[in-house]
Amino acid sequence: xxQFLPSKLLSNAVDQFAKLPGxxxxxxxxxxxxxxxxxENTVNAFANSIIExxxxxxxxxxxxxxxxxxxCSICSDNKRDQSTICIVENIRDIIxxxxxxxxxxxxxxxxxxxxxxxxxxxxxxxxxxxxxRVNSQNINEIIFALSTNMEGDTxxxxxxxLLKDKNIKISQIARGVAFGGDLEYTDELTLARSIExxxxxxx
Amino acid sequence: xxQFLPSKLLSNAVDQFAKLPGxxxxxxxxxxxxxxxxxENTVNAFANSIIExxxxxxxxxxxxxxxxxxxCSICSDNKRDQSTICIVENIRDIIxxxxxxxxxxxxxxxxxxxxxxxxxxxxxxxxxxxxxRVNSQNINEIIFALSTNMEGDTxxxxxxxLLKDKNIKISQIARGVAFGGDLEYTDELTLARSIExxxxxxx
Numbered sequence: 001x002x003q004f005l006p007s008k009l010l011s012n013a014v015d016q017f018a019k020l021p022g023x024x025x026x027x028x029x030x031x032x033x034x035x036x037x038x039x040e041n042t043v044n045a046f047a048n049s050i051i052e053x054x055x056x057x058x059x060x061x062x063x064x065x066x067x068x069x070x071x072c073s074i075c076s077d078n079k080r081d082q083s084t085i086c087i088v089e090n091i092r093d094i095i096x097x098x099x100x101x102x103x104x105x106x107x108x109x110x111x112x113x114x115x116x117x118x119x120x121x122x123x124x125x126x127x128x129x130x131x132x133r134v135n136s137q138n139i140n141e142i143i144f145a146l147s148t149n150m151e152g153d154t155x156x157x158x159x160x161x162l163l164k165d166k167n168i169k170i171s172q173i174a175r176g177v178a179f180g181g182d183l184e185y186t187d188e189l190t191l192a193r194s195i196e197x198x199x200x201x202x203x
Numbered sequence: 204x205x206q207f208l209p210s211k212l213l214s215n216a217v218d219q220f221a222k223l224p225g226x227x228x229x230x231x232x233x234x235x236x237x238x239x240x241x242x243e244n245t246v247n248a249f250a251n252s253i254i255e256x257x258x259x260x261x262x263x264x265x266x267x268x269x270x271x272x273x274x275c276s277i278c279s280d281n282k283r284d285q286s287t288i289c290i291v292e293n294i295r296d297i298i299x300x301x302x303x304x305x306x307x308x309x310x311x312x313x314x315x316x317x318x319x320x321x322x323x324x325x326x327x328x329x330x331x332x333x334x335x336r337v338n339s340q341n342i343n344e345i346i347f348a349l350s351t352n353m354e355g356d357t358x359x360x361x362x363x364x365l366l367k368d369k370n371i372k373i374s375q376i377a378r379g380v381a382f383g384g385d386l387e388y389t390d391e392l393t394l395a396r397s398i399e400x401x402x403x404x405x406x
Contacts, residue, residue, distance in 0.1 A: 004301035006294065007271045009256045016252040020234050031223050033295065035253055036260065036269075043257040047250035049216040050238055054246040057212050057239065066239075068210045091209065092236065098207035 003029070062133065064109035064126045066091050074106055081105045083140040085133065087159065089113055089152075093145060105143070108133070113151035114158055122158060130159075134166055144172040206232070213239075265336065267312035267329045269294050277309055284308045286343040288336065290362065292316055292355075296348060308346070311336070316354035317361055323354075325361060333362075337369055347375040 003025050005011040010032065017028035035043055059065070060072035063085075067073065074080060074094075084105030088094055094107050110125045133139065142163060146152035160170055176194035177186045186194075206228050208214040213235065220231035238246055262268070263275035266288075270276065277283060277297075287308030291297055297310050313328045336342065345366060349355035363373055379397035380389050389397075 004298055006275055006277065006297065006301075007260060007269050009252075009260050009271055010269055013252040013256045016249045019249075021237050022230075022233075027225075029295070029298070030225070032253070032256065034224050036257060040257055044254060046219045046222075047254045049212075049219040050235070051247060051250045053212045053216045053235070054239060054243055057210060060209075066210050066213055068212055072209050074209065092232070094209065095207055095232070098209075 005029075062129070063107050064111060064129065065094055065107060079104075083138055084143065085130070085139060085141070086143040086145050087130070088145050089147065097145065105141075110146075110155065113146060114155045115151045125155075127159070127162070131162065134163065134168065139166075139168055141169040141171060144170070148175060208232075265332070266310050267314060267332065268297055268310060282307075286341055287346065288333075288342060288344070289346045289348050290333070291348050292350065300348065308344075313349075313358065316349060317358045318354045328358075330362070330365070334365065337366065337371065342369075342371055344372040344374060347373070351378060 003014070005014060013032045014025060014028045017023055017031050018025045020028075023031070035046060056068070058067045058070055060067045060075055061070050062075040063072060065072040065074060069076075075082070081104055085108050086097065086103060086105055087108050087110060088097070089110055089112065091109055094109065097103050097107075108126070108130050110127065110130075112120050112125055114120060114122055114125065134142075142159075144156045144159070146155055156172065163170060175190070176197070177183060177190060183191065206217070208217060216235045217228060217231045220226055220234050221228045223231075226234070238249060259271070261270045261273055263270045263278055264273050265278040266275060268275040268277060272279075278285070284307055289300065289306060289308055289310050290313060291300070291310055292313055292315065294312055297312065300306050300310075311329070311333050313330065313333075315323050315328055317323060317325055317328065337345075345362075347359045347362070349358055359375065366373060378393070379400070380386060380393060386394065
């Protein structure tokens, strides 16, 4: 249903906000009216933050992470283990892993997964730079932290074949019942796989 | 918990989005990363829509509605009944009523409700302009479409006293069980009031 709005300026701003993912026209209107209540400097700071971001953001030349500079803060950090690379699909995955504060290696962002159905082949992904990293740097371990779906499995398989002869340890993150997760609420596939791939008990 | 973000530019944009109502830092990140995927022109159009809105939006000098010009599209519309004024709290209420396409009169936006607890008195509201309208124009009816809480009731009472001697019909929108609403799921107060203020049955 067409939404009545008393102003073209308002209508235009609502249109723009309604293009954001998960934001409908009612929510868009609420956000825009909230912004409108603030003073002009605050509104300009909001708008400029996104203009500046788009204009000046870089992609790290080593790992493909978002960065203010040519090399991201993780790749330029000497305290991190640059000989371990965790392969992720996108930068949201980096943020999720960094949130845990347990991983101290580096990353490599593929920018997607191999998906013949969607027409995404290896050449569309950030794989060439990974091979260059592996060839030029001293890499000990590569960890696959990709989704466990068809695309994720295909990508892991493809990469493992590429890296086979490089004498690098290849691992993948553990899958199973979540910590604190109730067995009865765990989906059947996860539960079945977690029994198959059980590990030795250590107290 | 502090959110790790690989870039100050990104972090700044996420901070700005997280100030929007109902948007947490995770949602803010999702919105910002979505914007970042688009081309620069689209991002600038998004940002400029809100800058232009804040810079150029007017408040209608007659009714207080948001408008591109000094007089809003409703107040300047000759086809609408300018002798009927519907009193609302804010412009979202205008949008909701306009959505129904049933009301053909004009509006008056108070910009809030009388609330002694929050320090909002009649002088903080857009009431003086209402009195001027009533004195200078030929007004037949005033409709109260305010919330049914303490503040709404106080405001209705205050306005009805102000308008008492002006020889204007004063009405309020109907309250009761929603159309299509199940009796068993209607709150007790609404149900009790809807029985007390029952109307004659007409088929």
